[in-house]
Amino acid sequence: MPNKGSLSEAAAQMLREAGYAQRSDPKELVLLDEANGVEFFYLRPRDIAVYVGEGTLDVGITGRDMLLDSGADADEVIPLGFGRSRFRFAAPVGSERTIADLHEKRLATSYPGLVGGYLAERGVHPRLITLDGAVETAIRLGVADAIADVVETGTTLRQAGLELFGDPILHSEAVLIRRRGADSTAGLDLLQRRLNGVLVARNYVMMDYDVSDQYVDAACAITPGFESPTVAPLARQGWLAVRAMVPRAEAQKIMDDLWAIGARAILVTDIAACRI
Ligand SMILES: Nc1ncnc2c1ncn2[C@@H]1O[C@H](COP(=O)(O)OP(=O)(O)OP(=O)(O)O)[C@@H](O)[C@H]1O
Ligand SMILES: O=P(O)(O)OC[C@H]1O[C@H](OP(=O)(O)OP(=O)(O)O)[C@H](O)[C@@H]1O
Numbered sequence: 001m002p003n004k005g006s007l008s009e010a011a012a013q014m015l016r017e018a019g020y021a022q023r024s025d026p027k028e029l030v031l032l033d034e035a036n037g038v039e040f041f042y043l044r045p046r047d048i049a050v051y052v053g054e055g056t057l058d059v060g061i062t063g064r065d066m067l068l069d070s071g072a073d074a075d076e077v078i079p080l081g082f083g084r085s086r087f088r089f090a091a092p093v094g095s096e097r098t099i100a101d102l103h104e105k106r107l108a109t110s111y112p113g114l115v116g117g118y119l120a121e122r123g124v125h126p127r128l129i130t131l132d133g134a135v136e137t138a139i140r141l142g143v144a145d146a147i148a149d150v151v152e153t154g155t156t157l158r159q160a161g162l163e164l165f166g167d168p169i170l171h172s173e174a175v176l177i178r179r180r181g182a183d184s185t186a187g188l189d190l191l192q193r194r195l196n197g198v199l200v201a202r203n204y205v206m207m208d209y210d211v212s213d214q215y216v217d218a219a220c221a222i223t224p225g226f227e228s229p230t231v232a233p234l235a236r237q238g239w240l241a242v243r244a245m246v247p248r249a250e251a252q253k254i255m256d257d258l259w260a261i262g263a264r265a266i267l268v269t270d271i272a273a274c275r276i
């Protein structure tokens with residue numbers, strides 16, 4: 001588990017929702033969850049891929065960017081939907097650079113493996129200046145001509161007087177990782193099912209509505225659900241009750257579409273937990 005930084009709290013929250021114990025004190029380094037037979041180690045997110053790649057830890061949560069930067073023998077198992085960012089090049093506003101301009105120029109980053117590999121594939125070989133953080137300041141302080149760093153809202157870049165250039169190097173988010181080629185274990189399958197349950201509960205809602213039987217096929221086409229919607233007769237002749245899971249982000253649009261074909265009493269409820 002990430003011990004601090006952007007991923008730490010969201011990762012712990014997700015594990016809690018999946019039914020695992022998590023530390024209450026951010027200074028705790030290890031936590032034994034006896035009920036689930038899991039030992040959690042709280043480590044720097046950058047180091048997690050190294051431990052997992054070496055096989056000393058079975059699984060870990062880190063950023064996709066950090067996994068790729070490490071070059072560790074570890075693979076992504078599932079994306080976890082938080083810690084989303086883009087990895088981008090930036091230079092002072094108005095400098096209108098392209099990636100080719102970086103050749104033999106000073107490029108500051110905390111992710112030399114990721115950035116060096118990306119540019120080498122394109123035949124560009126900059127002088128990489130590896131910094132621990134606050135990379136945006138490196139240009140102002142005369143250490144670099146351009147940077148490559150994590151961008152979420154873009155606020156940090158703007159405040160440093162920088163602008164993006166080139167295509168995104170990577171779209172990153174928190175990922176569950178395990179050692180490359182490791183056998184699947186019952187414990188990992190269970191963890192994956194639980195985390196997947198949390199993701200589905202977060203990303204879907206349950207939708208219930210009533211519709212007259214002549215429109216039920218059209219309604220079910222709008223809400224096909226995961227497998228198939230539940231359709232049950234209402235006491236009122238010629239009317240049916242339908243229940244299906246729908247993507248949370250599309251719920252309002254789906255309600256409008258159902259209303260337009262005559263569905264009524266359309267209700268949306270949260271899913272607390274699930275196994276799909
Ligand atoms: N502002 C952000 N928004 C979303 N994700 C981010 C943000 N900053 C970093 N991340 C992601 O979080 C992961 C860990 O980065 P983080 O910045 O937490 O580690 P760090 O730089 O080692 O720690 P710290 O910045 O606390 O010293 C990376 O995968 C990164 O992409
Ligand atoms: O686009 P924004 O929303 O501004 O977010 C991006 C910033 O967030 C992270 O910084 P962090 O706080 O982790 O500090 P660090 O650079 O020292 O790692 C990242 O390194 C960027 O600097």
Ligand SMILES: [Mg+2]
Nearest residue numbers: 005006133134
């Ligand atoms: Mg950081």
